[in-house]
Amino acid sequence: MKFQPDTLNGTNVITRQEAGRVWVGNAAFARAVLVPWAGAVLDWEAAAFEALGPLHFERIVALSPEVVIFGSGSRLRFPPPAWLQALYARRIGVETMDTPAACRTYNVLASEGRLVVAALLVGEGTAPAQSL
Numbered sequence: 001m002k003f004q005p006d007t008l009n010g011t012n013v014i015t016r017q018e019a020g021r022v023w024v025g026n027a028a029f030a031r032a033v034l035v036p037w038a039g040a041v042l043d044w045e046a047a048a049f050e051a052l053g054p055l056h057f058e059r060i061v062a063l064s065p066e067v068v069i070f071g072s073g074s075r076l077r078f079p080p081p082a083w084l085q086a087l088y089a090r091r092i093g094v095e096t097m098d099t100p101a102a103c104r105t106y107n108v109l110a111s112e113g114r115l116v117v118a119a120l121l122v123g124e125g126t127a128p129a130q131s132l
Helices: 054-061 081-089 099-111
Strands: 014-018 021-024 027-029 033-036 067-071 093-097 116-120
Touching: 014 099, 021 033, 054 081, 054 116, 067 099, 081 093, 093 099, 099 116
Parallel strands: 067 093, 067 116
Antiparallel strands: 014 021, 021 027, 033 116
């Protein structure tokens, strides 16, 4: 699916999501990524939900977000609370949704100037492209 707007000055925008890929600006990613509201998109080193653990979520703390939007792939899967302890300890909110919904939600929060990070599982069978 194609998302709009294509740019927000100084803010990362997810411009497209389809099966196995997500675009941030004009760059396509076919792997799990961390998309902060500003700055470089980072590899998340997780091939699938089953490969995740507490260390993956602890890595997000260094980005100092207010909220994390976790995109769990093509279907909704909640991480165990133990994985999220590092975020909870710093009062960082976490919302879980499938990856297409996470992309849309991230864009709304980023456009509002929120310090948001999208933690997206991308290459593991993410939902097929669809239009809004």
